[in-house]
Amino acid sequence: MSSENTLDDENTFKILIATDIHLGFMEKDAIRGNDSFVTFDEILKCAKENEVDLLLLGGDLFHDNKPSRRTLHSCMELLRKYCMGDHPIHFEILSDQAVNFGFGKFPWVNYQDENLNISIPVFSVHGNHDDPTGADALCALDILSCAGLVNHFGRSMSIEKIDISPILLQKGSTKIALYGIGSIPDERLYRMFVNKQVTMLRPKEDEDSWFNMFVIHQNRSKHGATNYIPEQFLDDFLDLVVWGHEHECKIAPERNEQQLFYITQPGSSVVTSLSPGEAVKKHVGLLRVKGKKMNLQKIALQTVRQFFIEDLVLGDHTDLFNPDNPKVIQKIEAFCIEKIESMLDIAERERLGNPLQPEKPLIRLRVDYSGGFEPFNALRFSQKFVDRVANPKDIVHFFRHREQKDRKDNEPINFDGLVTRTSSEGTTLRVEDLVKQYFETAEKNVQLSLLTEQGMGKAVQEFVDKEERDAIEELVKFQLEKTQRFLKERHIDAVEDKIDEEVRRFRESKKDTVEEEEDVREALNRAKAHRSQGDGSTSFMDDIDILEEPNAEDSDDSITPPPSRGRGRARGGQRSTTRGTSRRGRGASGSTESKTSGRGRSHKNPVISPTKNVSIMDAFRTSSQRSTRTPAPKNIAPEIVIDDDSDDDVSFVKPGKVEQRSLSLSSISSSRRGSQGQSQSSRGVCFDDDDDEDEFDPFKSSGNANRRGRR
Numbered sequence: 213m214s215s216e217n218t219l220d221d222e223n224t225f226k227i228l229i230a231t232d233i234h235l236g237f238m239e240k241d242a243i244r245g246n247d248s249f250v251t252f253d254e255i256l257k258c259a260k261e262n263e264v265d266l267l268l269l270g271g272d273l274f275h276d277n278k279p280s281r282r283t284l285h286s287c288m289e290l291l292r293k294y295c296m297g298d299h300p301i302h303f304e305i306l307s308d309q310a311v312n313f314g315f316g317k318f319p320w321v322n323y324q325d326e327n328l329n330i331s332i333p334v335f336s337v338h339g340n341h342d343d344p345t346g347a348d349a350l351c352a353l354d355i356l357s358c359a360g361l362v363n364h365f366g367r368s369m370s371i372e373k374i375d376i377s378p379i380l381l382q383k384g385s386t387k388i389a390l391y392g393i394g395s396i397p398d399e400r401l402y403r404m405f406v407n408k409q410v411t412m413l414r415p416k417e418d419e420d421s422w423f424n425m426f427v428i429h430q431n432r433s434k435h436g437a438t439n440y441i442p443e444q445f446l447d448d449f450l451d452l453v454v455w456g457h458e459h460e461c462k463i464a465p466e467r468n469e470q471q472l473f474y475i476t477q478p479g480s481s482v483v484t485s486l487s488p489g490e491a492v493k494k495h496v497g498l499l500r501v502k503g504k505k506m507n508l509q510k511i512a513l514q515t516v517r518q519f520f521i522e523d524l525v526l527g528d529h530t531d532l533f534n535p536d537n538p539k540v541i542q543k544i545e546a547f548c549i550e551k552i553e554s555m556l557d558i559a560e561r562e563r564l565g566n567p568l569q570p571e572k573p574l575i576r577l578r579v580d581y582s583g584g585f586e587p588f589n590a591l592r593f594s595q596k597f598v599d600r601v602a603n604p605k606d607i608v609h610f611f612r613h614r615e616q617k618d619r620k621d622n623e624p625i626n627f628d629g630l631v632t633r634t635s636s637e638g639t640t641l642r643v644e645d646l647v648k649q650y651f652e653t654a655e656k657n658v659q660l661s662l663l664t665e666q667g668m669g670k671a672v673q674e675f676v677d678k679e680e681r682d683a684i685e686e687l688v689k690f691q692l693e694k695t696q697r698f699l700k701e702r703h704i705d706a707v708e709d710k711i712d713e714e715v716r717r718f719r720e721s722k723k724d725t726v727e728e729e730e731d732v733r734e735a736l737n738r739a740k741a742h743r744s745q746g747d748g749s750t751s752f753m754d755d756i757d758i759l760e761e762p763n764a765e766d767s768d769d770s771i772t773p774p775p776s777r778g779r780g781r782a783r784g785g786q787r788s789t790t791r792g793t794s795r796r797g798r799g800a801s802g803s804t805e806s807k808t809s810g811r812g813r814s815h816k817n818p819v820i821s822p823t824k825n826v827s828i829m830d831a832f833r834t835s836s837q838r839s840t841r842t843p844a845p846k847n848i849a850p851e852i853v854i855d856d857d858s859d860d861d862v863s864f865v866k867p868g869k870v871e872q873r874s875l876s877l878s879s880i881s882s883s884r885r886g887s888q889g890q891s892q893s894s895r896g897v898c899f900d901d902d903d904d905e906d907e908f909d910p911f912k913s914s915g916n917a918n919r920r921g922r923r
Contacts (some may be wrong), residue, residue: 270455
């Protein structure tokens with residue numbers, strides 16, 4: 213401790229380092245719901261007690277990309293409790309803060325804001341769990357940054373080139389250049405490093421006098437050919453690398469002999485997976501930097517829930533278990549109970565000296581039942597420990613490895629990869645990998661012919677992980693429009709074989725390129741933009757409908773009730789359609805019906821969108837035919853767009869009797885070329901068909917049922 217006290221002077225930086233806090237993990241669990249918040253409270257309390265100059269976080273502060281209100285509230289409450297106060301800040305920032313924090317509305321460090329009173333500045337990069345998303349590229353850290361609680365740095369908006377500008381800190385004679393880069397898909401960042409597209413900018417003055425720190429949140433261990441970042445990719449002028457994302461605690465600095473810098477891996481502060489790496493004791497690091505020298509003190513976290521994991525290979529206990537014994541399952545179950553009881557005894561002894569630790573530990577027993585053994589009922593087995601462990605539903609995990617001789621005999625079937633993958637606890641299957649694997653092994657008739665596997669995988673991942681409901685639809689529409697433009701520019705003949713060949717070439721040319729990544733990002737941005745525009749246009753059209761509907765029915769006041777907003781009800785032998793369409797009573801005159809139906813048709817035209825229900829061949833042929841025609845039908849286009857944004861009419865108007873009548877664009881466009889009176893009568897015929905076949909139309913019947921249910 214004497215050496216530490218001598219370092220604590222006006223020239224020594226004191227920085228508390230932590231990563232992967234995962235606030236909100238299992239917050240709905242009755243036992244483990246508060247674990248992440250309790251440990252975060254301990255980390256902030258440790259920073260305040262040690263009077264650190266700043267708190268440095270290495271990503272994944274939140275577990276979910278869209279944290280709940282409870283999680284956000286608890287986080288802001290703790291940050292305000294420990295990081296605000298009258299304690300003076302003893303260091304200054306020399307770099308251009310508009311460059312370091314230029315992505316927000318307040319491009320300066322929070323402790324220099326005249327409206328805030330900060331005692332412990334918090335600097336953080338984003339991780340893969342709380343990364344920016346959406347059209348505005350915002351994340352949960354941006355909310356904390358806007359509130360003045362966190363300084364979010366390390367953002368990069370470009371997917372082609374990254375220039376990392378450091379935050380230059382100075383305290384007395386000690387100067388630190390703090391580099392950071394938020395989480396980026398590993399394959400993309402790997403390719404950028406290989407192509408020399410990642411540049412770390414250095415101060416022009418006294419380059420050798422700066423202590424260079426780098427915060428990164430990527431895969432450190434190799435999960436695939438390019439699904440990680442090798443340590444050799446990083447610049448050799450760095451002194452210390454703080455590596456986030458890896459949950460195993462390796463906080464003691466490890467020297468890279470090739471690049472001659474040190475790497476510290478603090479690991480997570482909460483157990484998020486029952487794997488061996490999470491069983492290592494959790495720590496945070498207190499870093500002291502003076503000049504070019506550093507000292508890292510390990511601080512064990514006292515509030516982390518205990519976690520014990522053991523492996524049991526039944527084949528190694530041939531003296532105890534015989535697969536041919538009819539009571540072997542009972543013997544295996546009794547042996548597993550002894551193993552779990554021993555782990556519970558160890559947990560009880562370790563917890564006696566620490567009242568801050570949660571009472572119930574996490575227990576995992578992995579049983580390898582290879583060699584002809586059968587597993588027992590794990591759920592029924594777990595009921596014996598439901599009041600003593602924090603994870604009663606998954607205490608025992610059974611897996612087995614296929615023997616080498618079996619693999620040789622069954623080589624054509626090759627089930628080994630599947631068995632091995634499901635039995636590995638440390639391996640995490642990604643959505644995009646599953647999508648790619650599915651299409652690689654699928655039959656030819658279900659192979660992708662327009663989209664690429666990577667693009668589809670990204671869209672599905674956005675849909676699953678970040679609840680972007682329009683991601684897949686917008687990607688399909690965007691790629692279809694882009695392919696149609698490509699075919700038009702190439703002036704391809706309307707021959708199916710030629711079009712298929714050109715589409716195939718166009719698809720192959722985009723595989724694993726920057727253009728493919730840009731297409732996915734553009735499609736996601738369009739999904740956000742369309743949704744925001746749809747909300748505004750829907751409310752605007754609602755007001756228009758209120759004004760226009762009475763005028764549309766002035767000639768039929770005697771037989772039509774007052775117009776309703778959005779939904780009509782069938783009364784007195786009359787039936788109302790959806791908002792904006794005419795009401796057609798079965799006892800009404802033919803002239804009145806024709807007039808009202810024509811009025812409603814001009815406002816709600818159920819035209820099938822070519823980007824949704826028409827093939828590439830139909831769209832291509834129609835586009836070539838339209839080039840020689842007059843552009844008169846284009847007057848209906850704005851109303852069609854507004855109609856698509858209406859939430860009330862989707863289930864009634866949009867299907868357009870697709871299953872009963874196959875409409876092509878050529879037939880629709882030809883029906884539009886008639887005179888105005890003919891168009892009204894022909895449109896009225898279309899609605900009469902819907903009327904006559906109403907009882908056979910599943911969409912209409914569902915709509916009527918919904919209306920009856922709302923009375």
